[in-house]
Amino acid sequence: MTEKKFKVYKSSAGSGKTFTLVREFLRLVLRNPNNYRHILAITFTNKAANEMKSRIVNSLVNLAKPVDEWPEAQQTMIAPIREESGMNDEEIRQRATMVIANILHNYTDLSATTIDSFMQRVIRTFSLDLNLPQNYEVELNVDMLRQHAVDRLIDLAGSDKKLTSLLVHYLETKTEDDKSWRIEINLNEAAKSLFREDGVQQRDALKAMDYEDYRRYYGLIIKWISGLEAQLVKMGEQALNLLSANDLEIADFSHGKSGAIGYFVKLAQGRVGELAKPGSRIQTAVAEGEWTKKNQSQIIETRVERIAPQLVEIYRNSQELVQVSVQRYNTFNLLLKHLYPLAVLGSIENIIGEIREEKRILPISEFNRIIARVTQTETMPYIYERLGEKYHHLMIDEFQDTSLLQWQNLLPLVENALSENHVNLVVGDAKQAIYRWRSGEVDQFIALPRLHGVHSVVNQMREQVLVNQYEGHDLPVNWRSHKAIVEFNNSFFQHISMRLAEPYKAVYDTLNQQYNPAKNKGLVQTEFFHANDEPRQAMLERLPELIRELQSANYRLSDIAILCRTNNQGSEIARHLLADGIRVISSDSLLLGYAVNV
Structure with a gap:
């Protein structure tokens, strides 16, 4: 059976995912000592990248020692490599010695790095192809850049008439929502969305609009809302006028304002949101003619019966209009709340662009977006052609924290390597996804080998390569924790999985880790405080x-x-x-x- 080359390890904490990644690295370099130049190992923090490098180098140093001095952990790591390759221990030692010598003489060729660092290398190398200035500076502190833009926006208030008017409108919307009046805090918080990956397309749209566009849209929305409300108010007043013309009062009707006649009171007040779901009393009155309370005088009964057909007609006409319009009405009201805040965001985005031009800086958050412009339109993007020749094996640690753009930007390299029959490795644990705040998307790890979300024709082709080469693995033993903790986690996760929606349920409901026999102790103790206590x-x-x-x-x-x-x-x-x-x-x-x- 042909070996699949896209290996994915979906395993829990303490199960040896990084250990597995290091072992795969050793398997490749012991097979061919020059392979270390062709491996790209990626993780998400500098600390993790340095730890990975350290573990790789230490493992090779240990294997380069005389066989009888190999640590027990090294023996465990090397056992499957020995069995698969057919090499004896002395051959492994000799090759490890060659590899460590090569690495020490060419340490920069050992590529264990963060994904941000790798993307920066790509952009530095191909800055001319990507239409970037050669001497740009990377801005790591996007919070400082955002604060600088907000400060400049506030400084312009008073001198720029349109901007001042915009900020006044913005403050009014925040005041109506009972939000803080401290504008710099609100602006800083709102501007965070400009640096999120999922805000890229919206940012481009914001740039295309100016203050006059927003003001025009605001006027058009107000006009439409006012028109609808005026039509409904007119119908409501028509119904209430029928009561006056026939010497009737609201109290003459069953349940008064809270009864069927209350519908027309709301109608006359233009309360569109409440009209969308009419109460049971008005529906009963329309369907069965029950308008008045029991034991009502005959005179009142006669007067109500006289106008009942007209009330029914007004009700049906108003409901026809409301049901057709309510979705747009609600949407427009939401837009009114957010229109001026969006306009302010557009102004901040433009100021950020000005600061970038002035200081010739590029925020680190922009790297993936810049590269994505190329990777999403070409089967083998030109910026990766040289890298594709260099890197044959990609190993991605903590994949659950990868963002959509990061993964889609790496896909061309993975696809190219797989097409040349090279092993690629992904390890992660969906339960440990902690980077949603920086656009980490755990759903795409759950979906592997499928690609999560909407993707281009190019990515559909890449997806098929992943599916054809996919080989899923599980690491069943938790080597880190003691028996009591492992068993508690098994029970806890299986219990909460019943309360989760698909596909998250599948992440937990099959969890049944084994424990290391050498760690058969431990304690888990939970205590609950009485609800009446503090x-x-x-x-x-x-x-x-x-x-x-x-x-x-x-x-x-x-x-x-x-x-x-x-x-x-x-x-x-x-x-x-x-x-x-x-x-x-x-x-x-x-x-x-x-x-x-x-």
């Missing part, structure tokens, strides 16, 4: 007791860590423990103000 105070009182229980079981304070949801919670707990005589190391406890003698 949970915060109860927790603060219980923590010192738990810590002293652990100390009595011969655990040191340095063995204990307390995880909190917020920094404020952490500060409060640290203060409470210090006051209780328990020494704590935290960002607050190191402050002079918390010293016992102060």
